[in-house]
Amino acid sequence: MKKKIVALGGDGVGPEIMEVTWEIMEKAGFALDIIKPLHGEAAWKAGKEAFPEEVKNLCQQSDAILFGAQGGISREILYFLRWQQDNFVNIRPIKYYPGAKSSLQDPQGIDFVILRENSEGLYPAREGDLNFLAQALPQFKDRMGKSLADYGHGKFAIRVISERGVERLAKFACAFVLERKKQGYPGKLTVVTKSNVLSQSDGLFQKGIEAECQKNVGLRHEHFYVDDAARRLIRFPRDFDVLVTSNMFGDILADEAAELVGGLGLAPSACLGGKKPYFEPVHGSAPDIAGKGIVNPTAMILSAKMMLDHLGMKREGEALEKAVAIVYRDGKTLTPDQGGKASTREFARAVLKEIQ
Ligand code: IPM
Numbered sequence: 001m002k003k004k005i006v007a008l009g010g011d012g013v014g015p016e017i018m019e020v021t022w023e024i025m026e027k028a029g030f031a032l033d034i035i036k037p038l039h040g041e042a043a044w045k046a047g048k049e050a051f052p053e054e055v056k057n058l059c060q061q062s063d064a065i066l067f068g069a070q071g072g073i074s075r076e077i078l079y080f081l082r083w084q085q086d087n088f089v090n091i092r093p094i095k096y097y098p099g100a101k102s103s104l105q106d107p108q109g110i111d112f113v114i115l116r117e118n119s120e121g122l123y124p125a126r127e128g129d130l131n132f133l134a135q136a137l138p139q140f141k142d143r144m145g146k147s148l149a150d151y152g153h154g155k156f157a158i159r160v161i162s163e164r165g166v167e168r169l170a171k172f173a174c175a176f177v178l179e180r181k182k183q184g185y186p187g188k189l190t191v192v193t194k195s196n197v198l199s200q201s202d203g204l205f206q207k208g209i210e211a212e213c214q215k216n217v218g219l220r221h222e223h224f225y226v227d228d229a230a231r232r233l234i235r236f237p238r239d240f241d242v243l244v245t246s247n248m249f250g251d252i253l254a255d256e257a258a259e260l261v262g263g264l265g266l267a268p269s270a271c272l273g274g275k276k277p278y279f280e281p282v283h284g285s286a287p288d289i290a291g292k293g294i295v296n297p298t299a300m301i302l303s304a305k306m307m308l309d310h311l312g313m314k315r316e317g318e319a320l321e322k323a324v325a326i327v328y329r330d331g332k333t334l335t336p337d338q339g340g341k342a343s344t345r346e347f348a349r350a351v352l353k354e355i356q
């Protein structure tokens with residue numbers, strides 16, 4: 001039975017990277033039934049809904065969803081895939097493929113994964129007027145004895161760290177590290193928080209993850225504050241195996257870490273743990289280069305590789321990754337972000353040639 005995939009390019013460069021990615025997989029003869037419904041920016045330009053009910057239903061009936069990028073119009077799609085499906089973990093591999101244009105002099109051997117909590121923290125944004133919060137919590141005082149009313153007019157944002165959220169992430173992270181260890185990786189989990197300041201919320205996060213680590217023999221763990229972790233990523237990138245952190249820290253650190261291995265054009269991700277898995281690049285819709293045919297589709301192609309792995313199509317996933325690695329090593333058909341002159345399609349054609 002062919003796996004059923006829904007491909008949603010979304011907005012901006014999303015459709016361009018999506019199209020070449022499904023073309024590679026179709027032409028390579030992978031056993032997938034890829035559905036490409038009208039949605040997002042293209043639907044909106046045609047006077048239609050960006051995310052109609054039929055497309056939602058298609059997603060619900062699929063085995064997995066590939067998503068390109070949201071640039072506002074497809075925001076609803078992201079909300080549906082991430083929060084309504086409750087995909088609580090975002091896996092963001094940071095792996096150097098020789099030939100990619102890293103911001104480091106020596107990026108050889110960088111190969112780690114960021115596990116980003118994907119369902120709570122500061123997302124999907126709980127904000128409002130400070131006056132409202134001050135009235136709701138008249139007794140609430142900070143460490144210095146200041147009440148909310150003392151700030152006058154303004155806005156607030158609520159960051160939620162729940163016990164359930166930490167527990168499920170901790171279990172996932174430990175299993176993930178041990179699985180990687182079987183493939184020869186060190187078996188280390190780096191927990192990243194700001195528990196020195198956020199002693200209650202990030203205290204819970206840190207303790208919850210560490211407690212789970214202690215239950216797992218053969219797993220080492222360490223903890224860094226997020227500011228220190230940001231520095232270490234640049235200074236000691238080869239010291240990381242798997243890093244686990246809360247939602248917005250993960251958002252920020254993943255973009256930073258992508259620069260170690262060639263930039264956002266190469267950073268894929270998988271969102272798992274919920275009702276329907278979905279796979280998307282770390283980057284956004286890049287409206288400045290949309291429609292020019294020059295966007296680097298690597299992040300989307302490698303996201304498809306993660307999907308294939310997840311669906312148990314390891315051979316196909318490996319073939320895709322190997323082909324990408326060869327094109328980078330060869331260096332003749334790279335996109336402008338990598339210092340090359342190739343178009344999105346030329347790059348994709350080169351990848352396909354290495355599979356066939
Ligand atoms: C990401 C993006 C999103 C996020 C935006 C588009 C809402 O930056 O997937 O990293 O902040 O999570």
Ligand code: MG
Pocket residue numbers: 251252255282
């Ligand atoms: Mg981001």
